[in-house]
Amino acid sequence: MANGTVLAVGIDGACWSLVDNWIDEGELPNLREIRDNGTWGELESCVPPVTCPAWKCYSTSQNPGELGVFWWESLDIASKESFTPSSRSFSHPELWDILNDAGVTTGVVGMPLTYPPKEVDGFMISGGPGAPDHDFTYPEDVEDELKSKFDYTPRPTFPADSEGDNEEEFAEKSIEQVDLDFKVAKHLYEKYDVDFLQVCSFEINAPLQHQFYDGEPTKKAWKIIDNHLGDLADEFEYVVIHSDHGTSEMDQQFFINSWLAQEGYLTRDRSFFERLADYGITRDRLLGVLDTLRLREPLSNVQTLRNLGRRIPDSRGLFGEREGSAIFDKVLWGETDAVGLAQGPLYLNTDKLNEQEYETTRNKLVEEIESIVDEKRDAPPIQQVFKKEEVYHGEYMDKAPDLVALDAPEYHNKGGIGKKELFRKSDWRGNNARQGLHVISGPGVDSARVDAEIYDVAPTILSLFDLDPPSNLDGTPVLD
Known part of the structure; x- marks a missing residue:
């Protein structure tokens, strides 16, 4: 050339x-x-x-x-x-x-x-x-x-x-x-x-x-x-x-943390920030106040405030796509084997599971998650679950999620820490x-x-x- x-x-x-x-x-x-x-x-x-x-x-x-x-x-x-x-x-x-x-x-x-x-x-x-x-x-x-x-x-x-x-x-x-x-x-x-x-x-x-x-x-x-x-x-x-x-x-949302809780893999608690939501102090309401005061953009890159915002649910009880901060507030780790993030990453609780339990739980999760069916639509929300070594290699394998659940085309995995339902109509079309x-x-x-x-x-x-x-x-x- x-x-x-x-x-x-x-x-x-x-x-x-x-x-x-x-x-x-x-x-x-x-x-x-x-x-x-x-x-x-x-x-x-x-x-x-x-x-x-x-x-x-x-x-x-x-x-x-x-x-x-x-x-x-x-x-x-x-x-x-x-x-x-x-x-x-x-x-x-x-x-x-x-x-x-x-x-x-x-x-x-x-x-x-x-x-x-x-x-x-x-x-x-x-x-x-x-x-x-x-x-x-x-x-x-x-x-x-x-x-x-x-x-x-x-x-x-x-x-x-x-x-x-x-x-x-x-x-x-x-x-x-x-x-x-x-x-x-x-x-x-x-x-x-x-x-x-x-x-x-x-x-x-x-x-x-x-x-x-x-x-x-x-x-x-x-x-x-x-x-x-x-x-x-x-x-x-x-x-x-x-x-x-x-x-x-697509037109559906799937909350994998709700499924993990339902199946006994995750035990959650109500955080202080969720209790604030009971009194109407929600993320979308706070953002509206910041917009009115013209403070939303100037404060948008302040990391402490961004982390705080991720701990506060919106009026629908959701913590947004990036809900890791909320996960650490809400999960009872002594009673939890696995947690998930939106769009696929799943982490096993290696503080609780020994090596044999880890591999047994991981294999079981692959099989069970790939078998989930939305009964109202007779369709799976997840098309495939990968073990980390199947899709990653390199020096940071120890930091990789233990599993990755790939969305089915019509479903968006929202994570959904704190949600009770498994499925909901999506706000997104793509x-x-x-x-x-x-x-x-x-x-x-x-x-x-x-x-x-x-x-x-x-x-x-x-x-x-x-x-x-x-x-x-x-x-x-x-x-x-």
Whole structure:
């Protein structure tokens, strides 16, 4: 391959099953042209297929067992603490580090898990969902420029009721962010003239595909992305389009901690914060007060307050996706064998179980969880349960969840510590799925269908620059 320039467009939650009809109807002509003239296929994500750590699995070509991060939150059963990662949680060299070492300049815009931004030979603009509205750029002075020219921040600010009464405003703000990420990327590319440009769209999936799946707001955002593809693609010799995971249509929630409690694996207690909820002091009400006082955004990155917020249930008794803090408040550990997090990670209580009991319990959980059936729908909420050694390897295996329960397409596992029911109709229409997409187009790239893994994308980009991927990567170039 020639040593040229490369555009990489990362689209959170993108998959062919979501966009194929729009491509066939002529709604996404630039994506169609790039696909028709390149190598393309499905892109299998990590387990569970979640933004964190999937984007870092892409940029490092390392599986979570090497990274030491397995989901948005990790539980340390021994210390009874939960851990939420940031960009500093990852020590492995990323794609842009390897490119910079080889003299290739790089620009990165909007990729999740890049806050705080790192120093690169080029520029880096942190992406959602963890980036606040300050200190999100490298070089530092770019932030004032982006705020002045584009009124840009890494994520839009939503009103407290934007997912309910103001759903239209919620959608429009998200669509504006999709558009802004690409406008900022194009502006900085023209200013810095980097050899490699990575632009990511997180808002396309969270919230749009989650909330609307293939509805009109999602379609509108995809058409904006397609227009930007048309503008940017001609500026580069090679174009790579990829996702971190896919999306499936769904309409049900499953609370695995409710099931664990029902089956005797978990014993829970009512925490102090749940008792506050009895008096109307709920998380959504407190957030509404902060919105009224215009304090929600300024306080959003104060870790102590974020941890406190995760301990307080909302008006429905839920603790949100990241409920590890609530788990440690609510679980009676002397009577509990296992706890679960949303979207799949399951931890066994090794303080209580000896080695033989651990393996017996783990095997039993695999069999029983894979046998759960939603009797009202005659459907399983979990499609497969993996032991950690089946999907992970590396130096951080001791920190890995003992099991990972992969959602069935129609069901979203919410964890649900403190809930009594097992199933409930979902607020979301789109669920994370393991099969995403990729496309590689440019000189010498054959028009062919080739399925790949998320770990293969970074080595492929290195090969486009005539660079040999380091031998310790988990992936291999798709085009070899």
